[in-house]
Amino acid sequence: MVFDRSERPRLPRAIKILIAGGFGAGKTTMVASVSETRPLRTEEILTDRGIGVDDLTSVEAKRTTTVAMDFGRITLTNDYVLYLFGTPGQERFWFVWDELAEGALGAVILADTRRLADCFPSVDYFERRGTPFVVAVNCFEGAPTFELDEVRLALQLDPSIPIVLCDARKRDSSREVLIALVKHSARLRAEPVGT
Amino acid sequence: MTRTDQEPAEEHWVDPEIIRPYVVTRGRTQPVHGKFDLISMALAVGPMPGPGSGLDPEHLQILKLCREPKSVAEIAAHLDLPAGTIRVLLGDLFDKQLVSAQEPQSEVDMRDMNMYRAVLDGLRSL
Numbered sequence: 445m446v447f448d449r450s451e452r453p454r455l456p457r458a459i460k461i462l463i464a465g466g467f468g469a470g471k472t473t474m475v476a477s478v479s480e481t482r483p484l485r486t487e488e489i490l491t492d493r494g495i496g497v498d499d500l501t502s503v504e505a506k507r508t509t510t511v512a513m514d515f516g517r518i519t520l521t522n523d524y525v526l527y528l529f530g531t532p533g534q535e536r537f538w539f540v541w542d543e544l545a546e547g548a549l550g551a552v553i554l555a556d557t558r559r560l561a562d563c564f565p566s567v568d569y570f571e572r573r574g575t576p577f578v579v580a581v582n583c584f585e586g587a588p589t590f591e592l593d594e595v596r597l598a599l600q601l602d603p604s605i606p607i608v609l610c611d612a613r614k615r616d617s618s619r620e621v622l623i624a625l626v627k628h629s630a631r632l633r634a635e636p637v638g639t
Numbered sequence: 640m641t642r643t644d645q646e647p648a649e650e651h652w653v654d655p656e657i658i659r660p661y662v663v664t665r666g667r668t669q670p671v672h673g674k675f676d677l678i679s680m681a682l683a684v685g686p687m688p689g690p691g692s693g694l695d696p697e698h699l700q701i702l703k704l705c706r707e708p709k710s711v712a713e714i715a716a717h718l719d720l721p722a723g724t725i726r727v728l729l730g731d732l733f734d735k736q737l738v739s740a741q742e743p744q745s746e747v748d749m750r751d752m753n754m755y756r757a758v759l760d761g762l763r764s765l
Contacts, residue, residue, distance in 0.1 A: 455708050455741050458678035459758060478765070484716035486677065489660065489723055510721070515677075515712055520761025524754070527678050527710060543676065549749065549758070615765070623762050630755035 456525045461625065462544055464531040464570070465554030466562020470582040470612035471530040472514045474554065478618040479516025479528060487512050488540060511540050528622075531566070541569060550576035550629040552621055554612060557587045560598055567599055576629035578606040580621045660724040663697050668723065670730025673740060677712040677722055681705050681729055681740040688737065697728055698737075705738060 463471045475483045490509045514530040531551075532540050545551070553566045563579070570577040581595055590598075592607050601607060606624050611617045661668075673679075683705040688694055697718060704717055711729065715722040732738040748754065 455680045455682050455739060457741075457754075458680050458710055459754070460678050484713060486712040486715040487721045489721045513712075515716075517710075517713065518761070518765070521757055524757050524761060525680070525708070525710070526758065526761070527712065529677070529712075546676070547749070619762055619765055623759060626755060626758050626762065629749075630752065630759075633750045634752050 454523075456519075456521075456523055458525050458527060460527045460529055460544070460548050461622065462529050462531050462541075462548050462551040462575075463554065464551050464563070464566040464577075465582075466556060466559055466566075467533045469554040469556045469559075469562065470584075471533075471554055474552070474580075474582075474610075474612040474618045474621070475514055475516040475528045475530050477613055477615045478518065478622065480518055481516065483514045483516050483530075485512055485514050488543075490539065511537050513540070513544070538569070545570070545573055545575050548575060550578070550625045552625055553577055553579045554610075555579055555581045555595065555599070556584060557581060557590050557595070558584065560595065563599070567601070576625070576632045578608060578621065578625045578628055580608050580610045580612075580624075582612045583609055660721050663695065663720065664724055664727040667727050670726045671734050673726075673730055673733055675711050675726045675729055675740065678710045679729075679740055680708045680710055681714065681732075681738045682708045683732075683737060684739050685737060688735075694731075694735075695728075698732055701725070701728055701732060702737060 463474050465471055472483055488511050490511060511532050513532055516528045518526040518528070520526050529544050531544060551566070551570050553563050553570070555563045567577075567579070579595070579599065579601060581590075581592065583589075592609065596603075596607055606628050608621055608624050610621045675681075681701075683702045687702060688699075697720070700718055701714055704714055709717075711722055711725050714729070715725045718725065729738060729740060733740055
């Protein structure tokens with residue numbers, strides 16, 4: 445719904461992509477490398493009423509929690525603006541993930557081969573939610589190198605899910621990851637586009 | 640960004656950092672209009688209101704910022720206020736017809752292949 449009441453300049457349409465992965469996997473690095481400005485930070489204050497009941501069973505009433513999210517903007521055209529949101533790292537913030545994932549084009553799950561298990565929760569989450577995602581193996585120096593097939597096996601990824609190598613510090617590399625995700629998302633939601 | 644369990648955050652019943660957002664909105668937690676999410680876009684419309692408009696400094700800051708289209712998340716980051724506070728303030732401005740705003744989800748159809756083409760073209764030309 446547009447609640448513009450007057451014939452004013454048209455607002456661009458906003459699209460969001462989530463950048464997920466374990467702590468230190470390079471989420472903010474990727475947001476920074478490909479965004480047009482330095483990463484921004486926004487905060488949501490959660491009260492106990494806003495958080496799922498089972499998350500706070502051990503916490504006293506009327507507590508509030510601040511969840512910070514790093515994000516960046518890419519102005520694609522006059523009509524489309526893309527926002528990249530780094531997901532909050534702690535699993536107790538699934539509530540925030542739900543809000544972020546709602547209406548998202550898809551997600552990039554950054555994997556660090558030194559701590560591959562750290563991205564299991566993200567893979568589980570987006571699989572269950574039906575959000576299109578790709579896995580991007582961030583190539584840290586000194587990290588063990590694996591064949592992508594080995595990573596796929598370790599993460600028990602369906603063959604249809606793209607898995608790519610990347611260097612999250614590099615703009616071109618991060619951009620290629622986003623392109624892989626957009627293509628994958630388009631494939632899942634309709635027939636293929638472009639090449 | 641993240642608090643560790645070792646920090647004595649639990650001892651404070653009210654974190655001073657969270658007082659300001661509620662003062663700014665005079666205790667309101669829900670906007671009077673609209674369901675703005677983090678990527679809802681807002682754009683200031685019409686001339687900048689003068690003194691006596693009944694607006695708070697934060698409202699005026701938002702209007703200044705939104706001369707170019709900005710998302711709720713961006714406004715929140717620039718004003719250093721939580722997104723929930725910005726939603727309330729944007730609702731006020733929308734109510735006074737000082738901003739146009741749109742909700743994103745219903746606006747962008749995720750099965751719209753033209754959208755995917757536009758996004759791919761935009762990314763390729765970065």
